[in-house]
Amino acid sequence: MFLFGRNVAQGARLRALRALYRSFNEQNGPEARARRLLREWLSPEQRAQFDVNGFFEVTGSLTGRRYRIHQCTMSNVLELDEKLEPKVGWCFLPERALAVGDVMLAQKIALETDEAAVLAIAKSFSPRLPFVPRAVRRAP
Amino acid sequence: MATQIVMDSTGDSRHFFEEDDPKGLAEAERRFKMFTGRGFTAATRTPAGDLKLIRTFDPTAKETLFYPHLVGG
Numbered sequence: 317m318f319l320f321g322r323n324v325a326q327g328a329r330l331r332a333l334r335a336l337y338r339s340f341n342e343q344n345g346p347e348a349r350a351r352r353l354l355r356e357w358l359s360p361e362q363r364a365q366f367d368v369n370g371f372f373e374v375t376g377s378l379t380g381r382r383y384r385i386h387q388c389t390m391s392n393v394l395e396l397d398e399k400l401e402p403k404v405g406w407c408f409l410p411e412r413a414l415a416v417g418d419v420m421l422a423q424k425i426a427l428e429t430d431e432a433a434v435l436a437i438a439k440s441f442s443p444r445l446p447f448v449p450r451a452v453r454r455a456p
Numbered sequence: 457m458a459t460q461i462v463m464d465s466t467g468d469s470r471h472f473f474e475e476d477d478p479k480g481l482a483e484a485e486r487r488f489k490m491f492t493g494r495g496f497t498a499a500t501r502t503p504a505g506d507l508k509l510i511r512t513f514d515p516t517a518k519e520t521l522f523y524p525h526l527v528g529g
Contacts, residue, residue: 349467357521359505390529407529410463411495414524418463422523425499429509437528 350417357421373400374424376431383427389419393427394443402443408434460487462496462522481515488513488520495525 342348355363362372371386373396382400386392389409394402410422426434460471471487473480492498498510500517514520 346465346467350463353461353463353468353521357501357507408526409529410524411527412463412524413465414463415467418467418523421521422463422497422526425507425509425521425523426497426526429499429507434526437526439528 346415347417350415350421352417354417354421354424357424362424372420372424374427376427376434377429378431378435381431385420385423385427387416387420389414389416391441392420393423393438405441405443406434406438407441408438458484458518458520460484460520460522462491463524475515485513485515491522496522497525498522 355366358366358372362374366372371384373382373384375382382396383406384394384396384402386394391405391407393406393408395404395406397403408423408426409419414422423434457472458475460473462469462471471484473484475481488498492511499521500508500510500514501519502508510517510520
């Protein structure tokens with residue numbers, strides 16, 4: 317009886333430790349850290365847009381065109397037309413594997429500061445392809 | 457206190473230094489050259505929030521962000 321009680325207590329302690337570890341990871345893992353960094357570097361308007369829709373828009377430094385950056389690491393940048401409808405997709409990303417927030421931040425900075433260099437390396441794709449992100453809502 | 461933020465597989469790594477400490481500044485400049493030499497791009501923000509790419513070490517920058525070289529997907 318005494319041993320059984322001790323096992324139950326140990327099990328509960330283990331579960332609590334696992335929950336603590338999971339919670340720590342969720343708040344301090346690469347994805348969470350990258351997301352925090354991204355939010356710090358977004359303009360207030362972009363941050364609000366990102367929090368609501370899971371994407372944000374930037375203005376190209378050379379052409380003044382509008383781009384929508386979706387929450388994804390590939391094929392996630394869409395150039396918008398005058399009606400803010402997707403016109404063409406652009407695929408470019410950091411050469412090292414990074415968390416989603418870091419990829420989005422690198423894409424934002426590149427488009428806002430050196431659009432010409434981005435367009436020189438990016439591969440275009442049709443925004444009507446089935447895998448192209450629509451409005452991806454943020455996980456609760 | 458100034459910060460250099462480097463994007464990596466952990467999310468980011470941060471290096472702090474005092475702008476008025478010659479030793480800290482020298483170390484920060486060495487880090488700047490090392491990361492840009494490895495193909496990272498360095499960016500800073502103006503007080504108004506505008507982004508700026510920098511090619512040489514800026515000892516007055518409060519925050520410098522390094523992201524890896526971009527490639528076409």
